[in-house]
Amino acid sequence: LKTLLASVLLATVIVFGCTEDEPEVDITDIKFDGEKVTVTEGFTVDLDTVLTVSGADADQAQISFTSGDATIVSVDGFILTAVKAGGTTLTATEANSELTATVNVEVVAKEVDVTGVSLNQTEADLKVGDELQLTATIAPEDATEKGIIWSVAFPSGSKSAEDSPSAIATVSDQGLVKAVSAGDVVVTAKTKDGEFTASASISVTNIAVTQITISPESATVNVNETVQLTATIIPDNATIKDVTWSVDFDAEAGRTQIASPTVDYYLEISQDGLLKAKERCDECAFIARATSKDGEVSSYINVSINYIAVTDIILDPSDLFEILKGKTHQMKYTVEPENASNPTVTWEISNTMSQGDCGQSSINYDDYAMVDEQGLITAVSPFNNDCNDNLVIKAHHSDVQLPAATEFDVINPVESLDILDNTGEPVSSINFNGCGSYDLGVSISATFPYNSSVTWSSESPDILPIDKNGVIELGPNAPFPLNTTIKVTVEANDGAGASDSIDIVINYNGC
Template identity: 30%
Template sequence: MTMTGRTYSGLFGYIGTGGIIKNLTVAEADITASSGNSMGIIAGVNTGDIENCTVSGGITTTSEEGYSNASYLGGIAGQNESSGKITNCVNRADVYGYDFLGGVVGSNNGGTVENCRNYGTITGIYFYIGGIAGYGRGDYKITNCANEGSVSGASVADSRPQNIGGIVGYGGAGSVTNCVNSGKVSGSSDFVGGIMGQSSGGDKITNCVSTGEVSGNGSSYVGGIIGHTGGATLGNCAWLEGTAGKGVGGGTQPGGVTMIGTSADVSGIATTLSASIDKTAINPNAATGDADYSATISLVPFPGKLADVYGTGVKDAGATTNSGIINITDNGNGTFTVTPTGAASGSAQITVTADLYKYDFASSSYSGTEYTQYTFTLNVIVSDIELTQITLSPASDDVSMKIGETQTFSVSYKPTNATNKSVTWSASPSGVVSITDSGNGAATVAAVAAGETTLTVTSQANSALTDTCRITVTPVYAENVTISPDVTETLYLDGSSHTFTATVSPANAANRNVTWSLTDVSGTLVQNGDVSISGGATDNPVTVSTKNAASAGSVKLTATAAGGDPQSGQPSGELTLDFALPNVSGLALNAETLDIDLNVAAYGELEAKVSPSNAQFSAVTWSVEPPIASISYDGDKQTKVTITPSKGGTATVTASVGGYSDTCALTVTPIYATGLTLSSGSLSLESGTTAALTAAVTPDNATDRSVTWTTSDAAVASVDENGTVSAHDAGSATITATANGAREGAELTARCIVTVTLPPVPVEDIDIDASGSTALTVGGTVKFTATVTPPNATNPAVTWASSDESVATVDAEGLVTARGEGTATITATSIDGSVAASVTVTVAAAEPAPAPQPSGGGGGGCSAGWGALALLAIVPLAMKRRK
């Protein structure tokens, strides 16, 4: 990768939060910059995750144009922000720039760097230069990292401190733990340290060791662990004797710093740990013992050797994979052997874990309980599995096919798990078959022409691997002919055309041409040319055309194949077609209007034209609305009619047949009525009775001799449409007859005056009331009063009569006079004699008048006494009569 540096330069200029870049190897990268900042081979700035990446090549500045040019340069990333994390990465690229330079990251701004290695040479012109990070800002973290590359600062024009460290050039308030520097660290100024050049005061440096040479121009600020503490906290750190004059160059002198002996004394010390694999690819095609058949994974402690620290400082190692293409064998000494399973090729990921126990430099021993478990991710590629043999199926050397047939061929492979199973299909000579590659080692071969050809399948991975099959293709003869559509319904002789297609089977017959013919089955449709084949007799599909024939019939349509087997003859297909006269498709009258003047003619004529001319139908139906005329028909089809008016006016004549209709506007000029007389000019009727009136219209041949009857007062007298008058209430009403056939605007009427009287109310009952006793004495009287029902009887008068006038008489007023002793019936009779009532009276003799009484005498005393008694008896009777 070659790139001209600028701000945010790298394979990825900026990795955002949540972004993940992993498992990348970038070889021989070349980033050249004269200015700009934030440059790294993987990313210019990282706020996400960078995992398992390895880079090589270089980042180089080309001029010295200013103080801040080409800053923040790192082999992996230019800057690693607070949310950024860089793990299991290796830098083998050289970095050359101005300031803020690091083997992994130029500036670690609160981010995390762990399990990383730098083997590249890091060279800066000014300050903040480190083997892992040039600058540690804020709460950054660097853990389990190692630097084996040279870290140096070139000469500068001024005397400012350079801050150069084997792990971190300048620290802030972060932490550096379990880190090792074995590279040479040097500066042209001061603040040079094996682990850190200078701290601003808040850093914590623990479990770190430096075995590389440390040197600087300012001797007071050069230390095997740190050039100047600035208040940083150090714990369990060591530097190799002879690599620096002292462990802490300047600043406070904290404890926890130990000088250890010669390089031979560090072989059993493990402060950092990583894992490596000696091959990036293994070959499943190699023999088991071949070098490229397997790969070895090794734990890499630092600064000691695996053989010296495994089991003491490094324990409980393990390696696993979720891929089915490799096997991993634990060798029990911190190494693992990776071999292919043979299942497939591809890339496999391996996860290696191990516990790194804390080494105490003061006591030169490992802690038995305090350890950190580290996890490393490695990748290995299993090379393609080579194909050694391909075989065609069907396995026959000679396959026979007919034109139009298809055959599926497939390939079997050895080994069955070969990586590249792609094949190429071909046939020679071409044109006999066509080949459709179905993929996955299968192809469909279709026979297209008679002849012989050789089918060949060839491996795309190795063209020397082939297999062949000879194919012989023979012609296919026509065996059957079917005609479609298979018409079963009746067709019509209406000038229409019908298309038929002959299908020759089998579909792959070499010659599928046909010849068509028509013959009469019943009738003479073909003979008369009413049904014929349009176009050529060898067309397919073919068109059968019709004419407007006069009669129906049936024909046979035959399609004869041309490609049948010559020995067995040519197959054919037949279809019988039934033709009928067509249905009605339209109707039109010969006139839009018809005017009939009855003073000139008595009728008019109309004709209905039915389409098509040979349509089949029973009869045309006609109507006149309103019904001012009658219709008579000519012929069974009723296409011609005579219109005879019954009155004048306008109407619509409608003719209908087969769902079609047409209309004609009819106008009739009538013979008008000019005279009208009634059978009577007046009538006297009693309520509840009827009388008939007749109207005479002249002239006698008037078209409309009807009349309309009306009454002036229906409550008195009503009249119906026939001239019958009905009397109702007493009074007078005028009955008027109006001639309907008079000329428009001329009113022709005649009238009859009807007088209605009410009928007499008869007497229904008589009640006699006596004013006194019905027992009379001669000479006595009694007054009878007769009351008739109903009270409104037309004649309420009665006549009085006695059944025996010698007993009693009665006058016209109902006064009864007693005449003689006996009984008599007094009767009151209505004037019409229909009702009578009677009362019986009884008459007694009158008491004799008393004789005169003589004065004095004794005999007279007795007589006088009886006379007085009789007088007393008569007086009460007379009083009773007076009641």
């Protein structure tokens, strides 16, 4: 095609001053083969191989080419040269027919192999929480593939396979290193092309604790009570903020009048700083200490134990009371003051006279009553002695010189009751005309000693009330006339359950 075009050009005759008529040239179409021409940077393309001319006189076509961007591709005749990577267009024009065709041209960058890589730093010392931007430089500068793969690993042989280097430091896809915890790692940049590597040794250390302050500045703890201690770490961004708590005697104050018990006998402290006083120690001086986890920094406060002594014990009941044989009674008590450090008392059974009186050389109180550590009395048998004195329940406390004491009796249960008429005879019923009053009596069957008190009751107290002495009479609201039977009951007050009932047959027609 170039030869033909050259022949056509040589055959053209130009006469100055006039132009001969050029013969008609039959060109019907020109087009590029394909939608795009691709060429590597620095290479050439013979455009004769990518352009097709159609028509009877195709061999006489006069073609010229125009580059859309001469900085990307240049054209010299039919030779296209790829100048630099990029994209542009190429237009072909046929002079005789003025037909045109355009095609996209893509210049592909020439691949340049990577020959090496280097880092902006090969070692660094970081504190936990620090960040470091590593920059990888690939050689040569115009290498085609500039991809980098970042990784973090332990120095050779320093850790087991189960350990994770990312627990010490991490690295992002852009080379940003973040220090996580104390330790040593190696950060590596590896080129995607050629797998060249460059590494940086990273040493991470903790932000050290420089000071610990304890609140409150000193503490006084009541026995059996607690005080919460709080440790503040300085600086605030220290890596490890945990402390270890401990208590000890104040060495400077000494251990005056203290025998063998260790400090734990008197004080204890939890690992969240809760300080508890367990026993009184009037002559003791203590300290509570907070120590950083690495053991480098500590601080302490002075601690003293305060014992609030019991000044009085009040028993309930405080007067003579009775316990039925075989039954129990729970003693109640209060101590003063209410905030006494040790409100617990010890219990003892005794009697109103000291042992040895009345000809008794010794008394085994367990034969009569027993008491446990909580003050629960169990009645065993009545205490019958020559002096006719009573048993005593005593509450002791080491803070009080004399115990608190209350007398009590163990009594036998009432076995049975019989209601008596006004002549003193047992009856099952009586006739009552409703006029005046009628005195009922009661006969008690029991072994001495026993509780002789009883309680009377009427099943219809509005019609026939009965008083505490067993006296009955019609009530003010009793109907008239009245013909009815009302039951009256008497019950022993010892709780054993003995009782008796009779019928009161009332025939009231006026008096």
